[in-house]
Amino acid sequence: MKKHLFFLFLFFIHFSLYANIQLPGILSSGMVLQQKATTKLWGWATPGEKVKISTSWDNKTIETVADGNANWKVDIQVPQAGGPYSIVFEGENKIVLENVMIGEVWICSGQSNMEWSYNLGIKSVKSEFEQLNKLNIRLFNVPKRTSETPQNNINSSWAVCDSTALKVFSVVGYYFGKQLNQDLNVAIGLINSNWGGTPAEVWTPDSLVESNTLLKDAAAKNEPTAWWPVTPGYAYNAMIAPIVNYNIAGAIWYQGESNKNTSASYTELINTMIGAWRKAWNAELPFYYVQIAPFKYEKYNVGALLREAQSKNLSTPKTGMVVVSDLVNDTLNIHPSNKKDVGIRLANLALADTYKLKKTDYKSPVFKSFTVDKSNIIIEFDYAETGLTIKGKDPKEIFIADENKVFYPAQVKIKGNKLFVSSKQLKSPKAVRYQFSNAGIGNLFSHAGLPVAPFRTDNWEVDTSKVK
Template sequence: MRKLCLLVFAALGVLPGEANVRLPHVLSSNMVLQQRSQADLWGWCEPGEKIRIVASWNSKVDSVQGSRDGRWKMTLATPAAGGPYTITIKGENTVVLDNILVGEVWVCSGQSNMEMCGNWGLPDIKAELPTCNNPNLRFFRIPRTTSTSPQDDCPGKWTPCDSNELKSFSAAAYFFGKKLNKDLNVPIGLIEAAWGGTPAEVWTPEHMVTGDPVLRIAAEKLQPANGWPYLPGYCYNGMIAPITPFRIAGAIWYQGEGNTANADTYSKIFTAMIASWRSAWNEPLPFYYVQIAPFTYGANNQGTLVREQQAKTMNLENTGMVVVSDLVTDTTDIHPKNKHDVGYRLAGWALAETYHQPGITYKNPTYQTMEIKGDKATLTFTDAPGGLVLKGSEPRELVIAGEDHVFYPAKAKIEGNKLIVSAPAVKKPVAVRYQFDNAGIGNIACKEGLPLAPFRTDDWPVTL
């Protein structure tokens, strides 16, 4: 009889001793819940099981009944930032989640430049270790995980920031969170979901790639390689889908190097990815990202075009781009070591745009218009309130061309937020480019210190 019962339970997908109330890994002790939100709690249970939930911030008893397929879900209204709190979930068994904080939660994703941590030998993290212990900064790091279909759970655990945990957590994400915690004075939760070498396609649901002819053809250009996935949806399914019920404030992103093989469609896949995440969370999430750094990719313009495509993505509402060309000391290293300033610049976007803090310089000066008069091109730029400055005696990576499409090194005169550009060999200017080179590093910035974003005024074909 016992054997028969076990067979029946197995056929139903339920075995004795496995019907206890269970939670996904992202719902655990030490977690940070998004403040002033309708936060979902969810998990698995015996079909029809009654579950009672009590959060210590209001001691109210809520209840929910398990569905026929053994799942449950409950929405709790969270208070303003604070804690620590306890959540008790009671069915046939009791689960107690303790040391919970309520604050701001951000997903931190991308490839290796987001994944880089103290274990990579970063000097900025080494300097942080003696003083980094911070119970109001919490980490949840998702290990590299793939799946052919969306998953409802992923490995990981919430941990307070200390010198041991920081060594293996994203450095850019840490500095982003540290700055938010300091300036907002609220707990910060950071969820790292990153995998070096990955293209944006693997972070996008498969149907959004294969269902679009342009993106499908572009995805076919990606080359299989040992060490990272390349098929559409694989990382989304294993590392993003499981956390989409978890309420967050927004996302930061550092990726693009993995898309140099199909650089000309990066804005399209990136826009599709952002749209898919916003749809999955059912929120117009703020999405702040890093433009890839100068690097010697080769003879063609792969890195240059990815950067240009990333800039185009700024046309999407509620996005922001950080330029980091001035933070690179070695263009033969695809992993710039300065992640402190990367994190702080990302935090600048969040503090200004998401949290509406005044007085923050966070936007890089950006090309706006060009006017030709005689042998000179006058260019105007946005987001240079104090004007532009030249770091050095002559501009670097600034070139000008006439109708023959031949570019020559240019001279420039700065007048406020304008550049007056010319070259002796170009009598009738048609186009100006700045830092339009894979490894080029310019030397123009706004007076407030942020580098001028790479640009070109033309739309001439370039070699991929």
């Protein structure tokens, strides 16, 4: 009899382990759901188990049944921003998610300059700690993990943005979210999914890299390290794929330094990655990114070529680029300390282009076209409607060359939003380069105070040999 009761006890333990509803980590108390959207809720239960979901904002109940693979998923309608609300899941067990807000959700991704936090050295964000209770921001940290195949869960949960949570969160992401919270007056959910040192290939599905000869050859040049993955798809599978069911408004991205030696493929790589993310979320997500900062790399011009590749990504719809050359005070430090203005500039892109708030001069001027008029090269820009200015007496980091391809410091005149570039040493100029080097910092700005993006008018071969 005792033996019979023992096995019956084991049966009930076994049943209880597999009968309970389970939720992925991204669905937890304190989360922010994307407002005014159809959103998925999903999880696991015993095959055939009935699952009931009730939402407090409309007091409606939805029922579904776990399939033969123990999965269940429902679509719910999320109203406009508000909260806090609760969501109740009932089956053989009951789960109640409390303190659920509805607002705007963004993912913050990339490598170390996006990852950099208070604990990693950005101590200036400490000044924010006392005012965090005035903000409505929630944070979700994705642990560093890799996988050969796409995963369906992340072992983490949402947290209210207090000083403890912020110490391990992206400072760029925080200032981005703070600006959105203040200007939109809705709850902001930020998903922190980044890993210092990672090349963009690891954030892109491996099948897309392996099937593209250009991308595959470039990925093969990423040397393995003891600190971060370099295998295509490994971070995507473990740190992006598990959350693609979770509705988001868009993505901000700060990455590129680890792809500096394969800049020829970078534009296509990032466009491929953006396309993969948009397909996974089934939405044309806005994608706002940061151009890498000036830094003294070991090879000539590799930084300039990578920035050029990043500028070309602007031709992809619903993208925007933040230029940060003016925020660097040490070109020997690959992690510039001013993360606040980076986050605010990213937020201004989102506020203007995604949320359609009336803003002007929120984009850095970028090279559009040029014409040669005798001894002058006349350069026109996009996003320079209110004109250009030089900070200081003389222009810096702007050079001009003739057919001999020897570049000389240039004289510059500004007329509205056009640059007239010349040199007394050249009668028939052919090309202009501005801030086209690894660590050069120019002083051309829009009247709104945003730096002009680095550019060149030529397509001549560029020296990338080792710095002597």
